[in-house]
Amino acid sequence: MAIITISREMGSGGIPVAHKVAEKLGYQLIDGEMIMAAAEAYGLSPEAVEQADEKPPHFVDTLDSKQFLDLHLIELIILEAALKGNVVIYGRGGQDLLKDVNSVLRTRIIAPFEDRVERWAEREWLDPDRARYLVRKSDQQRAGFIKYYFDRDWDDSVHYDLVINTQRLSEDKAVQVICDSVKDENLEGVKASGKKLLTDLILRKKVEIAILSSDNIDAYMLEISVEDGIVTLAGQLHSNAEKTAAEKQARSVEGVNDLQNDIKVVEYRTNPSEH
Numbered sequence: 001m002a003i004i005t006i007s008r009e010m011g012s013g014g015i016p017v018a019h020k021v022a023e024k025l026g027y028q029l030i031d032g033e034m035i036m037a038a039a040e041a042y043g044l045s046p047e048a049v050e051q052a053d054e055k056p057p058h059f060v061d062t063l064d065s066k067q068f069l070d071l072h073l074i075e076l077i078i079l080e081a082a083l084k085g086n087v088v089i090y091g092r093g094g095q096d097l098l099k100d101v102n103s104v105l106r107t108r109i110i111a112p113f114e115d116r117v118e119r120w121a122e123r124e125w126l127d128p129d130r131a132r133y134l135v136r137k138s139d140q141q142r143a144g145f146i147k148y149y150f151d152r153d154w155d156d157s158v159h160y161d162l163v164i165n166t167q168r169l170s171e172d173k174a175v176q177v178i179c180d181s182v183k184d185e186n187l188e189g190v191k192a193s194g195k196k197l198l199t200d201l202i203l204r205k206k207v208e209i210a211i212l213s214s215d216n217i218d219a220y221m222l223e224i225s226v227e228d229g230i231v232t233l234a235g236q237l238h239s240n241a242e243k244t245a246a247e248k249q250a251r252s253v254e255g256v257n258d259l260q261n262d263i264k265v266v267e268y269r270t271n272p273s274e275h
Contacts, residue, residue: 003104005094006018007160011120013111015090017164026086028086028088029088032091072209076202076205079201111167117135120135206254210253211224222237230259233259235263
């Protein structure tokens with residue numbers, strides 16, 4: 001069950017590297033096109049995918065609730081495809097989504113900013129100033145996405161196994177390094193445990209989606225964990241009714257063997273007295 005994640009900066013050459021790695025190894029490429037093709041089966045419209053895919057929040061409650069749910073559905077698409085093994089996950093925070101799965105090869109493709117601007121201008125036939133604006137905006141958007149949803153600095157190299165600078169290495173060499181690295185014995189030796197962890201991650205994601213789908217639960221302070229099909233709900237909700245509703249939603253998910261409800265009810269005063 002080999003899994004490769006490829007994080008990239010716009011204009012770094014990540015797109016052709018991902019395609020060539022998948023082609024050379026015979027792996028499935030999980031990218032925007034694949035997610036869009038699978039979206040309908042998960043109840044996602046093309047517009048919903050476009051709004052949620054690798055996008056930071058709007059900081060508008062009604063928009064963010066919908067985007068948050070749609071993002072979880074996109075993540076479920078990725079996780080269920082990854083469970084089949086032999087996949088290349090392109091972007092989408094794959095290295096963070098699967099951070100507990102030790103059998104994943106986490107890679108990042110980078111290049112100096114001005115090199116990336118020049119490549120993007122040539123690829124898209126753009127004025128250099130326009131390309132510079134788009135590359136900078138993409139960096140900010142992707143960094144914001146990773147920071148908000150995974151609480152991590154996007155360019156922190158400690159979270160990757162390989163960081164490849166395409167100013168220094170050719171595209172073909174980058175492909176070869178990734179293809180060779182995924183066969184490393186340290187990754188091969190933990191594939192069995194990785195499949196178990198991934199199965200639990202999928203169940204957790206389904207429980208999260210079930211709870212987020214309810215209009216009666218303010219789920220942002222909830223913590224959900226799964227081990228061997230046993231779900232634990234923790235965190236805070238505002239009422240016993242919400243706590244009961246969260247448990248009911250979780251138990252409705254196929255594959256839940258048992259559930260422990262450790263949610264704390266914390267009531268807030270809506271009109272605090274003045275001091």
